[in-house]
Amino acid sequence: MSGLRGSLEGRVAVVTGAARGVGELLARKLSARGARVALVGLEPEGLRRVAEGLLTDAATWHADVSDHEAMARVAGEVATRFGRVDIVVANAGVAQGGPFLDTDETAWRRVIEVNLLGSVTTARAFLPALVASRGYLLQISSLAALSPAPMMTAYCASKSGVEAFAHCLRAEVGHRGVRVGVAYLSWTDTDMVRGADQDDVARELRRRLPWPANRTNPLGPAVDRLVDGIERRSAHVYGQWWLRGMQSVRGVLPALVGTLGPREMRRVEPRLAATRGLRGGLVGAGGEADEKARAEGDRRKL
Numbered sequence: 339m340s341g342l343r344g345s346l347e348g349r350v351a352v353v354t355g356a357a358r359g360v361g362e363l364l365a366r367k368l369s370a371r372g373a374r375v376a377l378v379g380l381e382p383e384g385l386r387r388v389a390e391g392l393l394t395d396a397a398t399w400h401a402d403v404s405d406h407e408a409m410a411r412v413a414g415e416v417a418t419r420f421g422r423v424d425i426v427v428a429n430a431g432v433a434q435g436g437p438f439l440d441t442d443e444t445a446w447r448r449v450i451e452v453n454l455l456g457s458v459t460t461a462r463a464f465l466p467a468l469v470a471s472r473g474y475l476l477q478i479s480s481l482a483a484l485s486p487a488p489m490m491t492a493y494c495a496s497k498s499g500v501e502a503f504a505h506c507l508r509a510e511v512g513h514r515g516v517r518v519g520v521a522y523l524s525w526t527d528t529d530m531v532r533g534a535d536q537d538d539v540a541r542e543l544r545r546r547l548p549w550p551a552n553r554t555n556p557l558g559p560a561v562d563r564l565v566d567g568i569e570r571r572s573a574h575v576y577g578q579w580w581l582r583g584m585q586s587v588r589g590v591l592p593a594l595v596g597t598l599g600p601r602e603m604r605r606v607e608p609r610l611a612a613t614r615g616l617r618g619g620l621v622g623a624g625g626e627a628d629e630k631a632r633a634e635g636d637r638r639k640l
Contacts, residue, residue: 346569347372350420354403354460355430357384358624359528360478363561364427369394371565376416376423378403379430380631395420402631403430403456406463413463423467425568428457428500429478432620432628433530435540437603437610438491445619446492452628453496458503465511472515474571476564477504481524481551484584485591488599489540508573521564522584523577525554533622539606546602550580 351368355361356377362384365375369392377385377398385398397419401408417423431453434445457477468475482494483501501520508518525531525544531554535541545552560577567575576582584591603610619629 345372346425346565349373349424350376350416350422351425351427351568352376352378352416352423352464353427353429354378354456355624356388356398357381357627359530360523360526360557360561360564361427361429362388363557364429364564365389365396366392367561367565368425368568369396371569373425374420376420378412381627384627402635403428403460404451406459409459409463413467416464417467422471423464424471424473425476426460426464426468426473427476427478427564427568428460430456430460431478431496431530432625433490433493433534433622434620434625435489435493435534435537437489440610441492442619448620448628448632449492450496450499453493454499454503457500461503461507465516468516469511469514474517474519474568475504475507476519476521476568476575477501478521478523478564479504481522481581481584483520484522484581484588486595488595488603489543517571517573519567519572519575521567521575521577522581523560524551524581526560526577527554527557529623530621530625533625536621539609543602543606550578 346368351373353361353365353368353375356365357379361379365377365388369375372394374395375392377389377396378401379385380400380402382398382400385400389396389398399412399415401412403409432449434441434449461475477500479501480497482490483497486494504518504520511518555578563577564575619625
C-alpha cells in the first residue's frame with residue numbers, strides 16, 4: 339500500500355533523534371501499529387534500548403543528522419537492511435535559550451545545524467528511497483514556527499526554516515508520489531522542555547503566556563496525533579488540538595510579540611544581567627548528548 343493512506347503494517351519507518359522524547363515514543367507507537375523501524379541518533383546505547391523494546395523488526399544507526407556523508411551512508415544501509423523506506427520522520431532537534439547577545443555562538447549555530455540543516459540533510463539522503471516507494475516525509479516543527487518568541491532566536495529561526503523547507507519540498511516532489519508533512523508541537527513533556535524550565539527567567543516568561551500556550555502538554559497524546567498523521571500522510575499534523583487555530587492568526591503574532599515582548603524583557607532585565615555569562619550550551623539531556631558526541635568526535639580527530 340505504499341503511496342496510499344492506510345495501515346502501517348509492514349512499512350519501513352526511519353526516525354531520527356529516536357533515543358529519547360518524541361522520537362523514542364514515536365518509534366514505539368509506529369512499531370505497535372506494525373511498522374518496522376530504523377532508529378537514528380547520537381546515543382547508541384539509548385537507541386539499542388529503544389530497539390530492544392519494539393514489537394517489530396528494528397535496527398539502529400549512530401549518526402549525526404547534520405553530517406551529509408554519515409546520513410548518506412545510513413540511508414544506503416537502511417535500504418539494504420529493510421529493502422525499502424516508506425516513511426522518514428525528521429525529528430532530531432536541540433534547543434538553546436537566552437538573550438541573543440548573551441548566548442554562546444557555537445551553541446546557537448548548533449541549533450541551526452541540527453534542526454534545520456540536519457532535517458535538510460536527512461531529506462536529501464532518504465528522498466531517492468521515498469521516491470521509489472512513493473513514501474512520506476514528516477518534518478517535526480513547532481509552535482516556534484508559528485510565533486516568534488524572545489529568548490528563543492535560534493530555535494524559532496530553525497523551526498521556521500524547516501517549515502518553509504517542507505512546504506517547498508512538498509511542491510517539488512508531490513507529482514512523484516511523495517507526500518511531505520509538517521508537524522507542529524507546543525511545549526511537550528520531554529527532556530528538552532524540562533531542561534529549558536531549569537532557567538528561572540525562561541520558565542517564568544513561558545508561564546506568563548496566554549493559555550493554552552503556557553502549559554506543558556503530555557507526550558503520549560501528542561505522539562498519538564503524529565502517528566495518526568503519518569497514517570493519513572497529512573500535509574499538516576498538530577500535536578495539540580489548538581495549534582490548528584494558530585494558523586489563522588499567525589500573521590498578527592509578530593506585531594503582537596513585538597509590542598508585548600519589550601515590556602516583558604524590561605521586567606526581567608535585572609535578573610538576566612545578574613546571570614549574564616552563565617548561559618552556555620544546549621538544554622536538556624538531548625543537548626548534553628549532542629555536546630558529548632561532538633566532543634568525542636573532536637578528540638578522535640586529534
